[in-house]
Amino acid sequence: MITGLRTRVVRVPLRAPFITAQRRTDAVETLVVELSDEDGVTGWGEAPQVWRVTGDSLAGSRACLEGPLREVLVGAPVDPRETAPRVQRAVVANHAAKMAADIALHDLAARRTGRTLAEHLASLVGATATTGPVRTDVTLSAGEPADLAEAAVARAREGFTTLKVKVGTDAGTDVDRVLAVRAAVGPDVVLRLDANQGWDAREAVRVIGELEDAGAGLELVEQPVARRDLAGLAHVRRHVATPVMADESVFDLDDLVEVIRTGAADCVNVKLAKCGGLTPALEMLEVAGRHGLGRMVGCMMESHLGVGAGAALVAALGLPGAHDLDAGWWARSSPYVGGVVYDGARIALPDEPGLAITGLVAR
Template identity: 40%
Template sequence: MSIDDRSPAAPLHVVAVRAHRHRSPLLRPFVTAARRTDSVAFVVAEVELDGGVVGQGSAAETVAVTGESAATIHEALTGPLGAALTGARGTLPELAARIAGALPGATSAKAALDVALHDAAARAAEVPLVELLGGSTGGELLNDMTVSLEEPEVMARRAREAVDSGEQILKIKLGRDPEEDRRRLDAVLEAAPGVRLRLDANQGWSPEEAIRILTGLEADALPIDLVEQPVAAADLDGLAQVRAAVGLPIMADEAVWTAADARRLVDAGAADLLNIKLAKTGGVREALAIADVAQEAGLTCMIGAMMEPRISITAAAHLAVAHPAITLIDLDPPAWFASPLPGGGYVQDGARLRLLGGPGLGLDLLDPSSDPDGGEH
């Protein structure tokens, strides 16, 4: 099935595009090899269709990854992106293409508007987004929980808390110091025996360090399901070198933003899995295109996220259910947010995430005044 075959051909008419800013504190700091986050500034995009149907998408400030701040996201949405869509008529693929071509970069802002457009289209059709994309709302997804990069004893405590709450898979942030990374892993496994691990070095190792560390972990038969982006995103040869030298599945994350990136990774033999994030792809259609490349090559995909609010995470969950190549999810950010808003979308029981159904994303609309930093500005 081509990407365009997943969307209805009926034309849509966008009558308004709006954006409002928010900020939510986190329940605990989120720390990786690249950054520390204590609160998340994000922007909600709204698309209104003729007839009054409104859809929403969101984008979080991720300067360290996409180069976008909440201010630049808001400026893009109220500037060139909003101008490209306001008043436009066309099919869903045609309107999505207008967003993609409105300006270079700005992938988080584009994703927010693209998701809002798809949410509105699905609400207008009175079907869940996953059905608009050719899937169904049935089934459950096994989510993970991230253990942030901190001192070994802190990570051990976080791991124990996660397992006690029903989590079965822990995503362990590493990549700052190879020797300390091993102490972190040992502490986590001592605190949470029997748990499965996903390791994420966030580009923190050289190829030589990665091979040394990972072959050591293999020799000790640690319960590791995959290793995410162990080396620099631009170093495809280094990533391929690591993949060839170790038996653990290697996942590309920062190295894959587009379907063209996915093809380069496949051609280089550099990854076993691809991590798709809407904030990198700029929207639904490029995310599906990456999954199509993976499916053709026999690779598996995970759909993950930045530290993003519930709107973005719900959209990612719909994509995961819609495409057969996406079999893994890493969608725990809402569990870090002090604010649970908006309601609806999905429920998670222990480690198992299930879509609730309902038109579009199935979420309540987030009001501009829902937090102290809300409002259109």
């Protein structure tokens, strides 16, 4: 039985500013939650602050966790199949708070059974977790062509073979930015674009078409148009050869169903901070796969804790390819004792039970 819930704010400076078409940030700002049981076992979760995407704040997430989510969690059984639905039903929206509670619940359950988080998640869906590191891309913040090219070369030297280029800040110069990156790293590095809703449908078709004609060799283009513009997203998909990925257009299962129904995307980026944790993410990834969509697990600007949960989800389902889990790499250091470790593009998952986080680093 869950007997306690505790929250703490954690702030970790980034190695450099993270800039997209939607926002700029210089630090990871997140709310860490700990759930404890009658045996003194603790599970960890986090609720990242992402004002411009999910609308979640540290204050709002804390109020949600300390209020209605505490009411449904304390006294509840440590069984995600029984308790996780209570978390999802307890409040409307508050995706980050639900993410924190849900991850902590699964972490606690995994620790109680002596399984890693990946093994625990795999057991829930009748799968066998893969072993070894999970691969991630790395994001190049929006910037001028020369700066992007320099950053791309540096990341490639560090072992990243998949780069995610932030565009959408200026459709008139985005082609130059991407071609500068391609020229700098050569043909063997995989390039993904992420416009973060920065174009309209007409601009997206023009920019992507010019890049295709120039031989930019793009793997995919993520969220080229506004979140609610599924007609525009479908229009882009019909008029370009490059696969189109939905990100902000898909928060939850209902959003995913609409994307599938309208044929608006080739693939989807499922993020725990958008959907509310591991429980809904498992369902969304299963549905997306059943309908033939490409599947990626991504992250917001969260800490090693949220990234560790996302990486465990990838390992649990055996999802191939490079995922979008570089947020912890952007942090100057991990604020936790234990947990995942970055080695260039590889995220090493711990062998210990759950997320294997045992505390916060003293600062």
